[in-house]
Amino acid sequence: MPVEAQAPTAATGHAESTAPAAQHPDWQADDTLLNHLARNAREVPDRVAMRERDHGIWQEYTWSDYLERVLALAAGLEQYGLKAGEQMLVIGDNRPALYFAMLSAGALRAVPSPAYPDATPQEIGDQVQRESIRVALGEDQEQVDKLLEIQKSYPQLELIVYDDPRGLKGKEPDGVVGVETLVEAGRTRLQTEPGLREDLLGRARVHDVAVLLHSSGTTGAPKGVPLKHGHVLFAVRNAAAAGYFREGEVHMAFLPMAWVGDFTFSVGAAILLRFSVNIPETQETAQKDIREIAPTMYFSGPRAWSNLLTRIQVGIDESTPFKRWLYNRFMPFAVELERRRLEGHQPGVGKRLWRALGELLVYGPIRDQLGLRRVGRPYTAGEAMGEEVFLFFRALGLELRQFYGQTxxxxxxxxxxxxxxxxxxxxxxxxxxxxxxxxxxxxxxxxxxxxxxxxxxxxxxxxxxxxxxxxxxxxxxxxxxxxxxxxxRVKEVVYTAGGARFIPTFIENRIKFSHFIRDICILGEARDVLTAIVCIDIDAVGHWAEERGVPYTSYADLSQKDPVYDLIAGVLQRTNETLPEGLQIRRFVNLHKPFDPDDGEVTRTRKLRRNVIDEHYRPIIEALYGGDASIEYKATFTYETGETGEQTRRLQLRDITSVGGATGRRAAQ
Structure with missing residues (x-):
């Protein structure tokens, strides 16, 4: 039997659900994602709302299909016990069923709480307990296994729902059920209970929480950030008024569902402005799938744009001599042309003709190869983007723009x-x-x-x-x-021993303009000089090494090669030339591994947890400031079984002079 819905209250565990009218006087009670979804199903029922590539075939959902799946799943979730005011965990890669489920929870006035798919059982368990979660939806067997592990110590997790049946269907433990079972149960209810459809569409209100997202947790446990229907819809309308969104965009949903950008773009804007949302088969096939869809809008973080640039450069290096000649002839010209254009200079007729020829021979074909030939609104956000990367894609003919916001x-x-x-x-x-x-x-x-x-x-x-x-x-x-x-970040404003003020992230973002550096941590608070821990980008540096005949066997081996140290020293030296003398980087180490979210060194959105890095690499940091030429570092690692081991690595420590790049190994002054 269906569980009686109840209005959310502060006692149910999330932020107060009904804000005073004076707090948002322009909000209308029925202005909800559910009502806009119903409007789309009513006005354009046969237009494609979502596609998912499954086994190489694009499966389509019209707006009518979208609404019916959401309502059926809502009715099924209610029958299986999800109540108004409760949080429901959603974890997995982008999948239609997971998007439907978040809206279904909203129809019941429950709150979807997405988690990053690569989160550890410990991280997920902390979220489950903080939010008193009884119902969770996992994409596949991998996520269900994590939830079953959590359930052993948290039996309050009563219901686990899965989407992908492989390895699960017919073998479900108690309390585990397939999403299709809930959908069928919901359809039966909708057919046999008069008025249930209208009831489900009418429960949600503009002041209800549409999604519970989370802060990055760089300095502690992540904080829950409840966004109401009104918050999301107001934000989308603001962006549309500024020309940032247009109705009917073709959009690729491949960014983590737990990130605010995905919810705002793939759910909020998609429903309000009737986007066609396209979901790749896997993260690994995303670039291939993008080529087939050819989106009109493309949103990705700076790191993804940088990876795309690396992919282009690697592809050019592996192409024919003629193609390399064309690229090297036209691309630097376009970058400089774009730089001058942004400075207010207008190109003459000759340069415009040469640009048009480059469009035919180089720029257009590269955009087509990337699947971005139709993109009219390419965006980036989340952190600062490197000037070289930004200029490159604008020179390629993409009107790339940055925006700023928080969860x-x-x-x-x-x-x-x-x-x-x-x-x-x-x-x-x-x-x-x-x-x-x-x-x-x-x-x-x-x-x-x-x-x-x-x-x-x-x-x-x-x-x-x-x-x-x-x-x-x-x-x-x-x-x-x-x-x-x-x-x-204001809290990251620190001072050297000499009183020089600096923000580590500001310097780090300038250094990450180089595609050879994946992560970097700038050190120097209360110290005489600045030093750095560098994590190389294995794809970019690996290709660079192969092109120059530098042999290597692993990330750790490559990171310690003398030519690689020279390469990174050159990158840091170029940054030093833009910094005041008191804030130049004097020493650095190439770490034997990337910073890892599973080790707590970075968040799932790859923001540095400086306190963890300080703790993990304290011996290295002391050696950097002690003037050592190298250090034997005991690296602790964790096997998939959970057991830990140790391996000793010898890491080089390099100096950088104020002029001329890396020197030998002189101690920092």
Whole structure:
């Protein structure tokens, strides 16, 4: 029998569900994602809303199909015990069933709480317990196994639902059920219970939480960030008013579902503006699948754009001599042309003709190969993008733009106008959003897209929301033309022993302009000089080494090669030339492995956890500042069984002089 729905309350465990009307006076009660989904099913029932590639074949869902799946799954979830006000865990790669489930939970006034698919059982278990989760949906057997492991110590996790039946169907343990079973149960209810369909469509209200996302947790446990229907829809409307979104975009959904950008783009904007959302078969086939879909809008983080550039460069190096000649003839020209264009210079007739020829021979074919030939609105956000990467893709003919936002603002705060792009800014506030800078230099934001408070964290809410302003924690300033410049996190402002002020992330982002460096941690707080721990990019550096006949057997082996140290020293030296002398990097080490989220060194969105890095690599850090030429470092690693082991690595420590790159191994002064 169906469980009676109840209105969410603060006692159910999430942020207060019904905000005072005065807090958001322009919100309308029925302005919900569910009602806009129903509108689409009513007005354009046969238009394709979502595609998923499965075994090489694109499976399509129309808006009518979308709505019917959401309502059937909602009715099934309710029959199996999901209640209003509860959180429901959703974990896995992008899949239609997982998107449907998040909306189905919303129809019941429950709250979907997505987790990153590569999260460990410990991380997922912490989230399950913090949010008192009884119902969880996992994509496949891998995720179900994690949830069953959690269930051993947390029996309150009563129901585990799976999407992919491989390895599970017919072998389900107690409390594990397939999503199709819930859908069939829901369809039966919809057929036999008059009025249930309208009831499910009408329960949700604009002040209900549409999704419970999470902060990155760089300094502690992640904080829950409840975004209401009104927050998400207001953010999307702001962006659409600025021309950032258009109705009917063709969109690829391949970014993590637990990231705010995916929910805002693939759910909020997709439903409000009737996007066609396309889901690759796997993360590994995403680039191939993109070519087949040819999206009109493409959104990815700076790291993904940088990886795409590496892929292009590797492909060119492996192509024919004639293609390499064409690329080397036209690409530098286009990059310099774009740089000057952004500085306000207009090209003459000759350069425009040469650009047109390059479009025919080089730029257009590369965009086509990447699957980006139809992209009219390419975007990046999440962290600073390297100038070289940004210029390259704009030179390629993609009008790449940056935007700025946080989970707390539904991802959309400010963006670059297509006619006023600057390399160092993130643009102006969207319509309906206010930005100002505090006396301490912190960026403050106000608008109906700003969340109303953290999940069960009144202390953090009081610190972050003051007098209707969101204290973002980011340092920045506003230029005379109104464009916002983001410098880094306020809490990351530190001082050297000599009193020089610096923000490590600001320097790190400039260094990561190089595709040879995957991650870097700048050290120097209360020290005489700055040093760095570098994690090379194995694909880019590996290809570079192969082209130059540098043999290697593994990441660790490659990282310690003298030519690779020379390569990285050159990258750091070029950055030093742009920094004040007191803030130049004097020593560095190439780490034997990348920073790993499973080791707690970075978050799932690859933000550094500096306290963990300081603890893990303390001997290396002391050796950097002690003037040692190398260090024997005992590396601890964990097997898949959970057992740990140790292996000793000898790591080089290199100096960088103020002029001329790497020297031998002289101690830092």
């Amino acid at each position: 707390e603002t539904a991802a959309l705060t400010a963006a670059q106008d297509p006619d006023a792009v600057k390399l160092h800014t993130v643009g102006k506030p969207f319509p309906g959003v206010e930005i100002k800078i505090s006396d301490a230099g912190e960026i403050l934001v106000k608008g109906d897209n700003v969340f109303d408070g953290y999940f069960q964290r009144p202390d953090a809410t009081a610190e972050t929301l003051q007098d209707d302003w969101l204290y973002t924690g980011d340092a920045g300033y506003i230029e005379d033309d109104g464009q916002l410049v983001v410098q880094g």
